Amino acid sequence: MHPTVYPKTVFPILLLWLASLGLVSCASLDLPVDPHPQADPPVEAGSPESGQTDNVDTIVEPRFAPRTTQRLHGYYAWWTRGLWLNLDLSVYDKIFFFSVTPAADGSLAERHGWPFAWEGLRARADSAAVPVIPVLALLDEAVLAPLFTDSTHRSNLVESSMELIEESGDAGLHLDFEWFSPAPDSVREGFHAFLDSLTSRVERERPEAALSIFVPGLQMSGMIDVSRIPDIFQEIMVQGYDIHWQTGPTAGPLAPLEGWAGADWEGIADSMAVRGIAAERIVMTVPYYGYEWPAENDRPGSGTRGMARTVTYARVDSLNLPEMQVAAQDRVEAHGLMRDPRSGSPYYAFADSTGWVQGWFEDRESLAAKYRWVRERSMRGVAIFPIGYDASRMDDLLLETFGTRRQDQ
Secondary structure, three states, X not given: OOOOOOOOOHHXXXXXXXXXXXXXXXXXXXXXXXXXXXXXXXXXXXXXXXXOOOOOOOOOOOOOOEXXXXXXXXXXXXXXXXXXXXXXXXXXXXXXXXXXEEOOOOOEEEOOOOOHHHHHHHXXXXXXXXXXXXXXXXXXXXXXXXXXXXXXXXXXXHHHHHHXXXXXXXOEEXXXXXXXXXXXXXXXXXXXXXXXXXXXXXXXXXXXXXXXXXXXXOOOOOOOOHHHOOOOEEEEEEOOOOOOOOOOOEOOOOOOOOOOOOOOHHHHHHHXXXXXXXXXXXXXXXXXXXXXXXXXXXXXXXXXXXXXXXXXXXXXXXXXXXXXXXXXXXXXXXXXXXXXXXXXXXEEEEEEOXXXXXXXXXXXXXXXXXXXXXXXXXXXXXXXXXXOOOXXXXXXXXXXXXXXXXXXX
């Protein structure tokens, strides 16, 4: 083994380091000491180095106004994986984790990792003072019927709901039970019996928890009688999308503001008013996704030739959403943008080897019109489904319209 040979410069450096620690003196090292060290040159007041400006009264105006009465919520979908790492969660007043699925007996069948797999998301939201609230969701009529027509199953569901509220740190619970066809009276009555039981338990045991519920915008013959929703559900999320749906017979806007014979936001608002739902309880849900149908022609309202493909507004990180890599913005760049004169919603059309294809989505112009409409009607606010599909490109529009929760923006 060869001995280690150090360069000659190592020893002076070592001695200087020892001197800096006070273990040896510069005199003992026979090093020159400047008896008159030069001071730093004076800094002129008002120069960049001083950290001051000539106008000491200058006030930097915030970019966005403070948020006032209306609320801005977002649904975070479990299938977007770690997309939350790229999002500014402080934009929102609440984040709804979508979703936890119940079984027919009222137990929890599928949690999608809630709550433990989502501690990072919850910690990030908590640092911005944004609560993360679980969504208890079920869209299968074959499971909904036995769940709500059996009293034991309903009691189990109340217990499962209270468990989720506890796991949220008493932030709350959001319900999303969707029955798409006319519902039997037994199912409807069972559902409202569940709502009443849950209301009693929350008022008695966890009064700080915020309850909210998702309801269809136009299908009033379904399972939920909106006029019977207890007052404790201060926020009613009204479905403002899928008016033209993925498997529907025609292609058209998902969330038309007007112009579609009442099958639009104007018709939804009228329907809610007739049923006695105050505007200040209504949160309109907004899609950040679109549908791309194989269509019979390139005109709005065309018949469809099959089920639509779901597209995002902007291209999303493929690591977090690998199964959804078609973005409306990319399609528009390739094929151009058209706008439905009745609803104001944008779309594109092109022909491939199978025939015409139509893609419908929402952009800044159509969403800005909807947000103005919500404000003009003094509604509670809007909820985005799902957040992240815009790659954060719509954040500024939300903040410009509804203001910011933060003091530094």
